[in-house]
Amino acid sequence: xxxxxxxxxxxxxxxxxxxxxxxxxxxxxxxxxxxxxxxxxxxxxxxxxxxxxxxxxxxxxxxxxxxxxxxxxxxxxxxxxxxxxxxxxxxxxxxxxxxxxxxxxxxxxxxxxxxxxxxxxxxxxxxxxxxxxxxxxxxxxxxxxxxxxxxxxxxxxxxxxxxxxxxxxxxxxxxxxxxxxxxxxxxxxxxxxxxxxxxxxxxxxxxxxxxxxxxxxxxxxxxxxxxxxxxxxxxxxxxxxxxxxxxxxxxxxxxxxxxxxxxxxxxxxxxxxxxxxxxxxxxxxxxxxxxxxxxxxxxxxxxxxxxxxxxxxxxxxxxxxxxxxxxxxxxxxxxxxxxxxxxxxxxxxxxxxxxxxxxxxxxxxxxxxxxxxxxxxxxxxxxxxxxxxxxxxxxxxxxxxxxxxxxxxxxxxxxxxxxxxxxxxxxxxxxxxxxxxxxxxxxxxxxxxxxxxxxxxxxxxxxxxxxxxxxxxxxxxxxxxxxxxxxxxxxxxxxxxxxxxxxxxxxxxxxxxxxxxxxxxxxxxxxxxxxxxxxxxxxxxxxxxxxxxxxxxxxxxxxxxxxxxxxxxxxxxxx
Numbered sequence: 001x002x003x004x005x006x007x008x009x010x011x012x013x014x015x016x017x018x019x020x021x022x023x024x025x026x027x028x029x030x031x032x033x034x035x036x037x038x039x040x041x042x043x044x045x046x047x048x049x050x051x052x053x054x055x056x057x058x059x060x061x062x063x064x065x066x067x068x069x070x071x072x073x074x075x076x077x078x079x080x081x082x083x084x085x086x087x088x089x090x091x092x093x094x095x096x097x098x099x100x101x102x103x104x105x106x107x108x109x110x111x112x113x114x115x116x117x118x119x120x121x122x123x124x125x126x127x128x129x130x131x132x133x134x135x136x137x138x139x140x141x142x143x144x145x146x147x148x149x150x151x152x153x154x155x156x157x158x159x160x161x162x163x164x165x166x167x168x169x170x171x172x173x174x175x176x177x178x179x180x181x182x183x184x185x186x187x188x189x190x191x192x193x194x195x196x197x198x199x200x201x202x203x204x205x206x207x208x209x210x211x212x213x214x215x216x217x218x219x220x221x222x223x224x225x226x227x228x229x230x231x232x233x234x235x236x237x238x239x240x241x242x243x244x245x246x247x248x249x250x251x252x253x254x255x256x257x258x259x260x261x262x263x264x265x266x267x268x269x270x271x272x273x274x275x276x277x278x279x280x281x282x283x284x285x286x287x288x289x290x291x292x293x294x295x296x297x298x299x300x301x302x303x304x305x306x307x308x309x310x311x312x313x314x315x316x317x318x319x320x321x322x323x324x325x326x327x328x329x330x331x332x333x334x335x336x337x338x339x340x341x342x343x344x345x346x347x348x349x350x351x352x353x354x355x356x357x358x359x360x361x362x363x364x365x366x367x368x369x370x371x372x373x374x375x376x377x378x379x380x381x382x383x384x385x386x387x388x389x390x391x392x393x394x395x396x397x398x399x400x401x402x403x404x405x406x407x408x409x410x411x412x413x414x415x416x417x418x419x420x421x422x423x424x425x426x427x428x429x430x431x432x433x434x435x436x437x438x439x440x441x442x443x444x445x446x447x448x449x450x451x452x453x454x455x456x457x458x459x460x461x462x463x464x465x466x467x468x469x470x471x472x473x474x475x476x477x478x479x480x481x482x483x484x485x486x487x488x489x490x491x492x493x494x495x496x497x498x499x500x501x502x503x504x505x506x507x508x509x510x511x512x513x514x515x516x517x518x519x520x521x522x523x524x525x526x527x528x529x530x531x532x533x534x535x536x537x538x539x540x541x542x543x544x545x546x547x548x549x550x551x552x553x554x555x556x557x558x559x560x561x562x563x564x565x566x567x568x569x570x571x572x573x574x575x
Contacts (some may be wrong), residue, residue: 014569018562019063021555022291025298026055029513032305032548036312036418044304050177051294051301052415057125058178060295062287068118069111069154070279073179075172075199077190081215085185085334086110086157088257089266091148095157096134105476107175111154113145119154125178138167138330139429153273155183162195179288180283182210183265188217188225199235200267204237207289209282211242211473213265219247241267267304279530291563295556302552310368315539318412323532326405330524333397333515335488344393347386348482352495383474390481391444398524402531404433411534422538433534436527443523450519451484453514458504476503483509484516537548 012120029052034045062068074082083095086108095108107128111119128141135142149155158166158175176182182203186196191214203210212233214226222245230243242306244265250256259266272279333339340348410430413419423429433439479496486494500509545551 021558021562023310025555028162028551035542037421038311038417047302056179061124069115069152070180071154072181073157074158074183075176076185080187082185088262093255094144108142109156110144112149112151149271150270180286185213206293208286213244215246216248295559298556302549305548314416322405322408326401327528331521337486338575339393339485343389347389350380386478394444395440402436406432487517
């Protein structure tokens with residue numbers, strides 16, 4: 001539905017639609033995992049996690065409660081005097097300060113007693129456990145109620161942005177990202193440090209409301225340093241940010257500066273707290289700027305997700321190539337006579353009595369079958385030796401191709417982006433699976449039993465015939481295996497085939513060979529597939545959704561659409 005300018009949607013409805021879009025954006029970001037170590041991914045992983053944290057810590061809770069107190073986060077460099085400033089603004093010691101660094105180990109939030117409901121576990125910074133007492137737990141948020149803080153305002157003392165402890169730096173960044181207003185504290189000695197300016201640059205980029213406090217500055221240097229700092233702020237897009245100065249002054253036994261030193265800052269904060277429109281303007285400016293920045297950054301994460309999918313495809317390709325090739329070679333060599341070499345051929349010749357048979361056979365086909373049967377010299381023990389030789393040969397064939405395929409994939413992954421990280425600590429992927437021999441042996445034995453079962457089934461009414469009795473189930477089974485191994489390249493005077501035809505008839509033998517060959521191929525394919533899965537499972541466990549880039553971009557567009565609707569509604573005259 002298209003709305004006329006005078007029919008603007010109710011702000012509450014627009015806020016609800018924006019909230020829905022933001023929740024969908026968070027879901028898209030959470031789904032867009034970036035597990036592969038491709039160039040530039042560390043930066044994108046960090047950005048993605050920071051975006052999720054900011055949505056959960058600030059944007060979504062604030063969108064749900066735009067009337068909540070203005071959250072002022074006091075941040076800055078080590079030794080800038082943040083905790084002393086907070087204590088002085090509140091009028092009593094509420095946070096630890098001292099010479100030892102780092103001082104602030106867990107954040108402290110000071111609020112008016114009537115505003116306590118706004119800072120429960122389900123509100124801002126939900127990951128931080130609420131506590132009402134001082135603690136060194138870095139995962140806790142100490143809540144302090146004080147009637148010296150104006151209603152509608154909350155002050156949060158954050159760890160140093162340049163702390164020597166990584167967790168302090170991380171929590172400082174998280175807290176600043178959850179602020180409606182940054183009260184950034186620096187000193188004459190630290191105001192040009194790079195780390196604080198990196199944070200201030202981020203604030204300018206996302207239109208975060210910022211006020212600067214030049215603290216601990218000798219009286220005779222205040223004018224010079226403040227002027228230089230003001231120029232630096234202007235050159236970095238922060239010329240409209242208020243700049244307060246606090247002279248270097250004695251600190252009382254209670255850890256407080258004289259009230260006059262912080263009177264300007266306290267008065268400015270109190271005026272914001274007391275002016276609903278001014279407070280709302282700060283909140284909306286910071287919230288809208290943050291949402292706008294999140295939408296823009298989402299496209300970078302979408303590009304990173306697309307790069308993950310490209311890398312994933314490059315990792316899947318050699319797996320498919322190696323195991324498709326291994327599978328087809330296994331299947332081909334199971335029927336082209338490859339298995340009838342070495343020990344298998346020797347044991348087969350012992351069983352069939354090939355040498356003597358070839359000397360006694362004549363060219364007349366009618367007499368050939370009878371001569372094959374009467375010329376059999378093998379014994380049941382010799383048939384069993386052929387079965388064992390077949391088992392060993394088939395097992396070796398499977399293992400050989402499995403080892404070759406694993407080696408090919410391992411080498412390919414080492415050369416592909418993201419591959420080395422997957423191989424780290426996975427020496428088992430250099431070779432075929434450790435149980436490949438056992439599984440191959442099991443499948444070959446099962447196939448042999450199936451072939452012998454075919455012989456028993458097909459020869460049910462022939463078991464009393466002279467021809468069947470002359471060779472037995474195992475002997476005929478071995479003959480069927482030999483014929484199966486040659487099914488794609490039959491040879492002249494195939495004695496196994498002649499023998500089988502003599503016992504069962506040509507049509508029945510054709511069906512048995514087809515059945516045995518299909519079963520062998522199926523088992524070989526299963527073995528190869530199980531080896532392939534060792535690599536594909538590694539990739540599947542990465543859980544990289546194929547639609548992640550599209551979902552991210554769509555989520556970003558929805559957020560931008562809601563921003564446009566809100567901006568249009570705000571610009572429309574009320575009736």
